[in-house]
Amino acid sequence: MQRRCVLVEICPSQMRAALVVRGRVVASRSVGHWLPDWKESWPKGLVSLAPALRTMLSELGADGLPATIFYAAPHGAAGVYSCPASAGARGAESAARLALADASEFAPEANPTMIFRLAVDHGPRAEGAEGPQIHTLAATDSEAGVRAVTELGTECGLDVRAVAPADTVALASTVRAVLAASKGPGAAVALRIGSWGTVLAAAAGGRLRFVRQISVGTASLVSALTGEVRSTDGAPAPRALDRERAGSLLARSGIPARGSVFDAESGLGADAVLPLMQPVLQRWIVEVRQSLRFGLTEPERAGAHMVPMGPGSQVPNLARLIADQLGLTVAEPDSTPAGPPLGGGSIEDHAAGILGDAELLVPSERAEGRRLATIRRGMWIGIGAACALGAVDGVSAWFELAGARAQQERVKASLADAARVVDIGRSLGDREAAVRASRQKLVGWMSPRARWDALLAVLGRETPASIRLSRVEMRFEGRQPECSIRGHAAASPGSDATASLKSYMEGLSASPIVQKCTLGSARRMQDGDSGRTEFEVVITLVGLPADLDQAMAPLAENRR
């Protein structure tokens, strides 16, 4: 609740403004009026109330303060709707919405609506009674009506936060009172008598049994008193009572006893006014009796006591008359001085009981503005949270970076000492790799190698005297070492040249360094008396791998 706020109450007969500071009414102003065409002129007729409201607010010094306005809503609907507690809070809310839709003249979902969980039964279950129930206060009014009331307050300089039908206050305070009274022995019946209506509630054992609104109030009695008053002998009274005088007489004399004087000043006796009051009182009693008959069991009715509430409870003999007719005992009447229709419960009760908990009616634009504000606030909170998270992440990264750099510096410092060692290690790797690469390159170049010297030795050993070599060519054909030899074989006594050549080639082939020996060409020649065979033989040698260590060994020996 706001530290300083204003409560305004508007009804056809009166308007009241109260300044509330820290939940307590510190000052109030009220002005009476009579607007019989309240319903017909709604909501345009509200404009006529602006000057009086502005004056009251000015006197209270309440300009610009947050305000909540309670008003008699001629087209609105309000009620307390009960639902089994097993349905849960959402189920009870849905049930209340459905019931409200039935009770109102328009669709609540398209107009300002308030749903407020008023009470939940906690007491022991009575025999034959229903299980615990959730009692939901629901109210709605047309968008036009809510906007008109809000605009009235705004034009008068108030910061109107919410509005609510006055019935909601009456219902809420009655239910709370009857539940509080029912905790004692016996059933409790709360009768809140207002100017324009009555709220009847009954409870037993801490469980609310029913709540009902009756469209009879003290204004009905006042209206009745303004009718034609006849003297006891049936002759018309000198003059009829006006509404203001009738109201003040009712407040002072209440329901008079037969034979007593109702108005000593005019000499009006009880016998003259009681017939006027009788239909209203009769209706009151009948409505209450019927409600109690259907709402309470016989044993509960027998021990029930009535709690009179509201401004009507201050009318002398009124509550007692009703209680006596119903056979109920009467608890101490509400001690609150007679006030506006809200009265009975103090306006502090309203502030604490209604304003502190319930979401009241607000025009759709304002509701939308609130939703937007909520969304915007959530959005900025989200953005703020995102910024905060980003900042935390950034700071965390900054610290981690600083730590990593410090550790890097430490490792670098230790590496500086070990740099020479690392260089040696690298140098070793590089040198070994280079030597390996060099050896591979040399092996590639020098392989295969041929033992030409050994071939010469073989040729020297295997070549017989009958064979003379004219040319020897040793070379590589591709990567294959070959030797081409040319010569001639002379025929000798006992053997011909061909046999000598064959034998020669077999001898060459037997050498381990010779892979194969092929005859390239052979031609018999006549040389004087003797013949000879000229030939060309190709010897393919075994290719040997290069032996680098052998190549380097003599040099190493020389070094040594």
Add this chain to the structure above:
Amino acid sequence: MNSATIRPLIAQGVIGLSVCLGGYASVVMPLREKLGAAQAALAQAEVQAQEAHAVESSMASVMERLSQAQAQAEAITEAGGLARSQEALYASLSARAADFGLRIDEFTPVDAQGGGPVADRAAGASGDVVLRCRFGATGSYGELARLLRAISEEHGFSAVRSVRLWPESGSTGREVHAEVETEHYAVDPTPRIAPGAGEGHP
């Protein structure tokens, strides 16, 4: 809520979100990137430290291997010495031939394709050398065989690529003339330092 009220709300939300994202992208993300780089550098430095520790613990064997590699490199360089100097090669061949009683008639470095004189055909930036030369010699089979063996086994990285023999005209029949073609190789066994290598090393 109608579009007139929801539109500015969306705009505000988009602006707020953009501010958040922009702030994150401009402030936090660069920090995160720097952090990633620093952590990578740290990991690399730690690997280097481990390497250094491993090398340090086996320093004796490392030094021994290093000296072996050094000795091998020197031996390879020395064995390729004749390929780098035609004069030294000629002198060595002549001396060895003389030892075996042979006479070197001519000595000609030749191109790999058998063309004109050439110093090397594989030399380049790598420092590798292949020297091919041809010489003629006259002597007996045995002397020539010993010379060929000596060329293969005592002249470093040398190989006899071809030999052509024919009897020396006017000789007693034991002497032959040989035309020998040899190749002599040299490589540079020192490690190549790649451009940029070693940068950033402590």
